[in-house]
Amino acid sequence: MTALTPLQSQPATVHPVIHKGQVRQCYERLLQGSDDADKQAVAQTFLQQCIAKAEALPQEMPSDPMALQAWVEQQSAGVARQYADYLERRQNGGPREFFSGKAHALYFLQAVAPTKRVDGAWLYGVVKHWHDHRFEGLLCTYLEELGDGHPAQNHVVLYRKLLAEYDLSDAPDIDDDLYLQGAVQLALGYAGDEYLPEVIGYNLGYEQLPLHLLISAYELSELDIDPYYFTLHVTIDNASTGHAHKAVQALLQLMPMEADREAFWQRVTLGYRLNDLGRGSRAIIGSFDLDREVLDMLERKRPFGQHMHSDYCKFEGKTVNQWLSAPGQLEGFLTAMQNKGWIKRHEDPQNSRFWTLVDGAGAAMFGVFSPYEKQLLHDWIAGDWLDEGVKSGARRAPVAACAPATPMDDPDVQSLQQALQGRTPNEQMQVLMPWLCARCHSHPAGLLATRRFIELKSALR
Incomplete structure (x- = not known):
């Protein structure tokens, strides 16, 4: 078995413009292989092109950062009203509005898989700032995306489990543009220092609770597909104390005090608009034939x-x-x-x-x-x-994944434990951080590394 131990850095190479049809290639390069200077170059090249496209999209955020929390709460309230209207339609005998049947739902799960398999990746770059209290909101969000190292809560583990239940793990090739959002997330994770305002803005957008998430969870359960991955996000992304609230607080913590705040804010708004690149969930659902x-x-x-x-x-x-x-x-x-x-x-x-x-x-x-x-x-x-059957069948109750303890005979777990032996806590943090990347964190050694990272972070502060 080949170990997943992160590799050493390699010298950077020059990359050409990433053309349409090459998004999956970029996605795979950012997901697989070593965390090296070459990957950093790919990330920056890709982000530059995506940001240029985002500039042409309409601006939805308020012009004043101080109005952001109220705006987020208004958005959340609007989604709640729309969902209440949806529930009323369903309770009055209306049909499902997203999925025509189970095959339609599975098509959707397969189509969004490239994004869900790297859930949280846009925040990977903040891991190195664990000692800076200003990054606490972003870091907390990232660690919760990783389930705090517990497989039953790790978002990628949960989604892989859902795919495996219907043998969707090795699905046929899907459209190149369905890799776009996943590639954006990976690129932001690897270019986080250079594109911190865009990371903050993307996080603000991604962590808002969307209506499609609520409806998807409701209808998946009707079709006897475990909705836990989606219901978990419904609770964790709330605007009161969840990731949506932390996203606003993170912006306020990291906004410059004396430097050009306006320029920083404009870049934040561009990062927010990166969420709108490519096909969204509603468009994917509507494309099913x-x-x-x-x-x-x-x-x-x-x-x-x-x-x-x-x-x-x-x-x-x-x-x-x-x-x-x-x-x-x-x-x-x-x-x-x-x-x-x-x-x-x-x-x-x-x-x-x-x-x-x-x-x-x-x-x-x-x-x-x-x-x-x-x-x-x-x-x-x-x-x-x-x-002609029952329009709203019995809804499946969400059930958290039950996962076994860390397999101590896993070669990567053994390799990680050996690498940690005899090192100071600060040195251990340097060993652990690469294991928290999108490629590694959902594997046994990555889960172990996440738990140990959290323990050390609390002890060293």
């Missing part, structure tokens, strides 16, 4: 199944292997199966012979489709039949 997703999924699997079927069964004169022999035929194949009665749309999928080949013990195609792929097929076959 069940017919297209089913066809795309089947097309990805087609090359692996085109020689695997016998020739005794034909649909409209063509064998299954012939239907799968070339791209572009799958829509016709699905129609042919409907015409022959193998698929009965808008009925209980159990009435379709094709579904019984896919699902259940002893199914001839058992294991061919992942849980998400099966859900796509199920919801596509069911169609209107799903809408």
